[in-house]
Structure formats: structure tokens, C-alpha cells
């Protein structure tokens with residue numbers, strides 16, 4: 483059952499004090515999913531610290547347990563005892579991924595080439611999202627797909643006796659598709675090749691290498707990456723795996739501090755992998771005061787503390803080729819743009835239409851509800867700001883089961899003239915259960931808006 487089995491919980495944010503203090507965001511969602519997937523597949527034990535205990539990640543943990551992994555809590559850590567590559571067990575029941583695109587798509591890759599049946603279920607949001615993007619390469623590897631409605635959940639997969647290694651060019655910028663093919667390749671004999679024309683987050687490649695897979699990555703002069711993975715090799719648990727803080731969660735606190743007058747906030751231990759820092763780059767161009775402090779290496783990734791102070795922002799053009807490195811950050815960038823002098827133009831946003839909601843139209847509707855000047859195109863958005871937040875706010879935003887829409891518009895409400903209400907805040911726990919507590923600890927005002 484997803485988080486959305488209960489009643490809606492409307493929440494309201496209003497302007498008040500400056501935000502101040504030091505906080506730590508929870509673990510990165512992408513890396514946490516992969517820690518359960520790779521730890522649960524590898525032979526031996528992986529001890530995971532800093533894991534995000536969001537609903538999405540917990541669903542991946544349950545799926546791995548259903549396929550034979552042992553996952554136990556040990557104080558602050560999780561101990562994951564894996565089955566060994568090639569040795570997943572057929573799950574007895576359906577695998578319910580709730581709201582999680584990453585969990586469901588990567589697990590389809592991981593288990594879809596096994597000679598057994600797996601059945602995938604999701605909430606209303608996930609059941610509306612396209613799955614053909616992972617089912618197409620799986621079909622090429624020999625997997626049969628059974629779905630009531632074409633390439634949507636709920637669906638079942640049945641793998642072949644022996645999966646075929648393939649060469650696959652990822653047709654859209656998607657780390658989930660790249661990862662699903664690489665995970666499927668672990669169970670195929672020989673070498674599978676994935677060609678990635680535009681680089682997306684590289685956590686799967688890095689972690690596969692860390693867990694001992696035979697993987698090679700080459701990049702040509704145009705940035706096209708060729709990833710080769712030899713299947714059916716051994717994967718070994720990682721004694722200590724530390725998950726860095728999630729930059730996509732930090733983004734809400736960064737923008738909250740930038741737009742709330744007199745704020746001064748430090749966010750500790752944020753992942754600085756360059757495939758994830760597009761928002762920071764854009765905000766710097768807008769004139770944001772963000773100091774990157776104490777940059778260090780943790781578990782093969784670079785992390786840093788971010789000191790963010792209230793700043794006068796100006797509108798900028800955000801190029802389409804930056805989209806992969808900030809794909810989940812456009813809703814909160816639109817909020818930063820609502821406080822910037824001039825117009826911010828964002829391009830290359832086609833993938834936003836197939837997230838937890840159609841994020842382009844959900845953001846545009848939320849801006850409309852709060853009187854923020856903007857224009858929406860097929861794959862672009864422009865937002866014209868009001869630097870002091872005067873004359874904006876006062877609306878109620880439809881979140882469409884989308885955590886990032888809920889958090890973004892609550893941040894809007896922290897700094898505009900009239901309070902902003904979101905129709906439901908329960909989905910926030912899919913990726914950032916600590917969000918409301920951290921905003922309040924920093925001095926922000928959130929209140930229940932239940933009738």
C-alpha cells in the first residue's frame with residue numbers, strides 16, 4: 483500500500499522570520515535505492531549508513547526482501563545480506579512500489595530477465611507513468627511483458643531461460659532507463675553495451691564498479707558515453723557504504739534561504755556529484771550567495787556543506803543541455819525565479835511531463851494560483867519574478883501526488899505576501915520525510931490547513 487491510503491493533509495506556509503541555523507538533509511534517494519538493490523544482490527554483507535528512510539526507498543527494500551535479501555536495522559545503519567548475483571528468488575507476492583519511478587523501473591531491470599515471474603504495482607501517479615522505456619530493452623533481452631493497459635502498471639514480467647546481451651542506445655536522457663538495462667545485463671551472459679548520448683546521473687556505474695562488477699565507461703569527444711558490462715560475474719557486498727546527503731532535497735532549503743529576507747542557513751553533507759549540481763550552477767548565475775565549504779570525499783563521491791544567505795536574484799536563461807543535471811529541481815527553480823528581478827527561461831523540459839505529475843503543467847498551475855507571471859510551452863517555462871514577493875501568494879496548489887510540487891510551493895509561501903496552501907503534504911514522505919520538521923527548525927512557519 484502506498485502512502486496515499488489515508489486522507490489528504492493540506493498544509494499552509496506563510497512568511498515570518500528569517501531562516502537560520504545548520505541542518506543535515508537525509509540521504510540521497512537515488513543512491514539509497516541502489517544501496518538496497520546492489521546490497522541485496524551482491525554476495526556477503528553491505529552495511530549502509532545515511533540511508534534515506536523515505537517511502538520510495540523502503541518499497542525497494544521490501545522488494546529486495548521478497549526476492550531473498552535480508553535487510554535489518556542495526557542502530558543508525560542497515561545491514562543488507564545479499565543473495566549473490568544470479569540468485570534472486572521468485573517473490574511470493576506482488577511488488578508494490580507506491581509512488582516510486584526509480585524503485586519500480588530499476589527493479590524491473592534487475593529481476594525482469596530472471597526465469598520467473600514478477601508483478602509490479604504502484605499508486606495512481608506511478609500507474610500513469612510510461613514504462614515502455616524500460617520494457618522495450620527488456621523485450622530485446624527476451625522478457626515477456628503482461629500488462630492490462632499497454633506499458634503501464636500494474637504489469638508482470640517473465641524472463642527467458644537465458645537472457646540475451648544487447649547493445650542499447652538510450653532514446654531519452656534517463657538514468658532510470660540506463661540503470662534498468664545495466665541491471666538486466668548483470669543476469670545476461672557476455673557483454674551488454676549501453677550508449678548514452680547525453681550524460682545523466684552516474685550512480686549506477688560508480689556503484690556497480692564499487693560492488694565489483696566488470697564495467698567499463700568510455701566518453702567520446704561529443705560527450706557520448708559507451709558503457710560495457712560483462713554479465714553473470716560476481717558482485718561483492720561493500721563493508722561500509724555511506725550514502726551522502728540528497729542535493730535534490732537540499733534544493734528546497736537552499737531556495738527557502740535565498741528567498742526569505744535575512745536568512746543564513748548551512749546545509750551539511752550535500753552530494754556534489756557534477757551530474758546533480760545543475761541547480762547550484764543556475765542559482766549562482768542568478769546571483770545567489772551560496773558558499774561551498776569543507777568539500778571532501780565520502781564513499782567515492784564528493785560532498786560539501788552549503789552556506790546560503792538571502793540574496794537578490796536576477797532572471798537567467800537556463801540552457802536545455804543543463805536539464806539532466808537538475809531534472810528534479812525545476813519546480814523549486816521556478817519558485818526561486820518567482821522572486822527574481824526579470825524573467826527566467828527554462829528549456830529542454832520535455833521529461834518533466836512524465837514525472838510523478840506532469841510537472842510542467844503542475845508548476846504552471848501553481849504559479850497561476852498564486853499570481854506569479856509565467857508562460858508555459860510544450861517543453862519550456864518562463865517565469866517573471868517579484869523580488870520582494872509583494873502581490874503574490876494566496877493560492878491553493880494541486881499537488882497531484884507529487885512530493886516536489888508540494889515542497890516547492892510551500893517554499894513559495896515562506897516568502898511571498900500572502901500564505902500558500904498545498905492540497906496535500908502526505909507525499910512529501912516519499913523522498914523527504916524530515917522536510918516540515920527542518921523548515922520549522924530553521925524558523926519557517928507551516929500550519930495545517932485542514933478544514
Ligand SMILES: O=C(O)C1=C[C@@H](OP(=O)(O)O)[C@@H](O)[C@H](O)C1
Pocket residue numbers: 511512513584655656657658659661683809810833
Ligand atoms: O536514476 C534515478 O535515480 C533517477 C533518475 C531521474 O529520472 P529519469 O531517469 O526518468 O530522468 C530522476 O528524475 C529520478 O528522481 C531519479
Ligand SMILES: C=C(OP(=O)(O)O)C(=O)O
Pocket residue numbers: 538581582583584585810837838886913
Ligand atoms: C522523479 C522522481 O522520482 P521517481 O522517478 O523515482 O518517482 C523525483 O523524485 O523527483
